[in-house]
Amino acid sequence: MCVPAPTLRLPSLFFVLSTALACCVGCDVPIASFEPNVLYRKRMELSEDVKLDKAQEDIQAALDELFGTPDNPKWPEFLADDEEFADLVALDRLQRAAGPVRSDEQGVHFGLFREHCVHCHGVTGNGRGPTSQFLNPYPRDFRMGKVKFKSTTIGQKPTRSDLLRILREGVMGTSMPSFRLLDDEDIDALVDYVIFLSVRGEVERRLIAEAAFELDYEYGDRLWNPGLKESSDEEDAEELAAQWEVIQDYVVEVADSWIQAAGDVPEIAGAAEDYPLFGRDNAASPEQQARLAASVANGRRLFQGKVANCASCHGATAMGDGQANDYDEWTKEWTTAMGLDPKDREDIAPMLELGALKPRNILPRNLRIGVYRGGSRPIDLYLRIAQGIDGTPMPAAAMKPANPQGMTEEEVWDIVNYVLSLPYEHISQQGDNVPPFQRERL
Numbered sequence: 001m002c003v004p005a006p007t008l009r010l011p012s013l014f015f016v017l018s019t020a021l022a023c024c025v026g027c028d029v030p031i032a033s034f035e036p037n038v039l040y041r042k043r044m045e046l047s048e049d050v051k052l053d054k055a056q057e058d059i060q061a062a063l064d065e066l067f068g069t070p071d072n073p074k075w076p077e078f079l080a081d082d083e084e085f086a087d088l089v090a091l092d093r094l095q096r097a098a099g100p101v102r103s104d105e106q107g108v109h110f111g112l113f114r115e116h117c118v119h120c121h122g123v124t125g126n127g128r129g130p131t132s133q134f135l136n137p138y139p140r141d142f143r144m145g146k147v148k149f150k151s152t153t154i155g156q157k158p159t160r161s162d163l164l165r166i167l168r169e170g171v172m173g174t175s176m177p178s179f180r181l182l183d184d185e186d187i188d189a190l191v192d193y194v195i196f197l198s199v200r201g202e203v204e205r206r207l208i209a210e211a212a213f214e215l216d217y218e219y220g221d222r223l224w225n226p227g228l229k230e231s232s233d234e235e236d237a238e239e240l241a242a243q244w245e246v247i248q249d250y251v252v253e254v255a256d257s258w259i260q261a262a263g264d265v266p267e268i269a270g271a272a273e274d275y276p277l278f279g280r281d282n283a284a285s286p287e288q289q290a291r292l293a294a295s296v297a298n299g300r301r302l303f304q305g306k307v308a309n310c311a312s313c314h315g316a317t318a319m320g321d322g323q324a325n326d327y328d329e330w331t332k333e334w335t336t337a338m339g340l341d342p343k344d345r346e347d348i349a350p351m352l353e354l355g356a357l358k359p360r361n362i363l364p365r366n367l368r369i370g371v372y373r374g375g376s377r378p379i380d381l382y383l384r385i386a387q388g389i390d391g392t393p394m395p396a397a398a399m400k401p402a403n404p405q406g407m408t409e410e411e412v413w414d415i416v417n418y419v420l421s422l423p424y425e426h427i428s429q430q431g432d433n434v435p436p437f438q439r440e441r442l
């Protein structure tokens with residue numbers, strides 16, 4: 001049986017529906033293979049004007065050798081044997097998360113991904129499980145290798161602890177549930193599986209791009225030709241080895257981007273000990289209250305100003321209505337990036353037929369509601385503002401000293417204070433709940 005995550009907070013009808021759908025995809029039945037990324041292939045075919053159907057078959061064969069199947073996943077040996085990569089994904093954790101839902105005599109759970117995630121994130125982690133089309137935002141497609149809420153800089157992979165946090169906390173305000181009630185080992189295994197699917201998916205994308213840019217299948221080029229294994233000809237063996245080397249290089253490159261990110265987390269000094277933070281210092285000494293009021297006022301000024309430019313998207317009232325017609329990168333990649341109009345059903349029909357989800361606008365957050373997907377601690381908001389949100393239009397703030405016109409860390413903390421004060425401003429709330437330093441403005 002598929003048991004939905006214990007803390008899934010969705011209307012009950014939706015529960016029943018998604019559980020039923022989950023069982024349709026078969027969380028306790030074997031699944032023989034990962035489905036190929038036909039949407040990305042089509043995108044490359046259109047932009048490069050090539051046919052890639054044969055290349056996709058070769059890529060699928062190479063991926064099976066490298067990463068196995070949904071029931072029996074593998075971690076490429078040349079990574080497992082390398083000290084640097086060995087800890088990124090462990091085979092025992094992978095096997096625990098994979099396969100049909102079951103438990104052994106000791107009560108250890110297996111098939112965790114199919115039990116808890118697949119109906120939203122899909123077997124390959126393409127974000128297109130059966131429940132996905134009912135959700136906004138859509139579940140993450142892991143194959144692009146991008147995660148929104150993390151501690152690393154924009155464009156970088158998340159760290160392991162970023163993923164652990166996402167699984168424990170969920171993504172507040174979206175249908176991504178918290179899995180806090182699972183055992184630590186189960187969560188650990190799921191983190192490995194997310195990294196595995198992400199590396200696998202990104203390698204697949206790079207191989208499709210390699211075939212599109214570098215090879216000419218019409219003239220007999222092959223990215224991977226396992227048929228050559230049968231040959232006793234030395235030249236064939238050399239060709240096969242050369243093909244494998246190209247593939248292996250891509251795998252190492254992608255895996256390395258995860259290692260690099262983990263070793264390169266920017267240090268944030270944090271708010272100084274005596275820096276007044278909204279929520280913490282509202283009822284502190286009158287001097288601290290005055291400092292806090294000044295910080296909020298400065299944050300407001302910066303928010304509306306040209307350097308931070310927050311109001312251009314979030315709107316002058318911060319209700320998320322400054323700009324409402326943009327899309328996230330998962331959508332843009334096969335629509336606007338290709339010159340296709342996401343609103344024109346005819347334009348995008350061939351992509352929808354291949355399983356693309358209907359494009360939905362990404363809205364800047366309404367900051368007066370006080371629900372933050374990446375966490376509501378001041379440091380979470382600081383990270384979102386200073387580092388931006390990957391895969392979305394929300395940019396990293398321009399910061400000194402890299403950008404002489406940019407902001408200082410303290411100015412970003414002022415914006416954090418302003419953002420944290422927004423749900424309590426008189427537009428949305430009146431009376432005694434308003435912090436003392438703001439009452440005078442009512």
Ligand code: HEC
Pocket residue numbers: 005113116117118119120121131135136137138139140146147148149150163166167171174175176177179190191194373
């Ligand atoms: C009910 C649907 C649902 C289920 C079940 C679900 N997710 Fe998600 N997940 C989502 C949605 C929706 C998002 C996108 C949130 C966003 O874009 O803000 C998401 C995002 C994520 C992210 C990326 C977060 C980020 O910061 O970019 C990860 C990692 C993730 N899910 C892992 C999992 C794992 C592992 C499981 C199973 C243990 C799981 N999810 C189960 C809906 C779901």
Ligand code: HEC
Pocket residue numbers: 148303308309310311312313314323362363364365367371372373374375381384385389392393394395397415419
């Ligand atoms: C180009 C448009 C754009 C600009 C400029 C912009 N944002 Fe955003 N912001 C967004 C979008 C889109 C999202 C929603 C991202 C998502 O899917 O989670 C967002 C989300 C947020 C969030 C929610 C974070 C969370 O955890 O849920 C905060 C806070 C935020 N922005 C603050 C700011 C501040 C402060 C500034 C100025 C320094 C700013 N934004 C500038 C587009 C923008």
